[in-house]
Amino acid sequence: xxxxxxxxxxxxGQGPLPQRGFxxxxxxxTIVISSILAVGVLDYIADSTTGFMESANRSRLAGxxxxxxxxxxMELHNGPAEQYPRDGRHSER
Numbered sequence: 001x002x003x004x005x006x007x008x009x010x011x012x013g014q015g016p017l018p019q020r021g022f023x024x025x026x027x028x029x030t031i032v033i034s035s036i037l038a039v040g041v042l043d044y045i046a047d048s049t050t051g052f053m054e055s056a057n058r059s060r061l062a063g064x065x066x067x068x069x070x071x072x073x074m075e076l077h078n079g080p081a082e083q084y085p086r087d088g089r090h091s092e093r
Contacts, residue, residue, distance in 0.1 A: 022030075
């Protein structure tokens with residue numbers, strides 16, 4: 001007499017096996033929670049990027065101002081001596 005084979009739906013005569021997998025409700029809840037986390041992370045990244053761009057812009061403007069002041073200082077320092085006499089009197093041309 002051939003041996004009786006156990007089906008995958010039954011556990012050796014003890015009844016049906018419990019179902020494995022996720023329900024639709026579990027999947028929807030997981031997707032909603034993941035979406036909320038993704039929005040938070042994207043908002044953080046967007047704020048960081050905006051802050052970096054503003055910082056780079058401020059640095060560029062400060063560098064331009066520094067260059068302008070250095071140039072004015074150099075031009076005043078290297079200007080012709082008769083134009084800026086030390087006694088305070090202006091020379092007439």
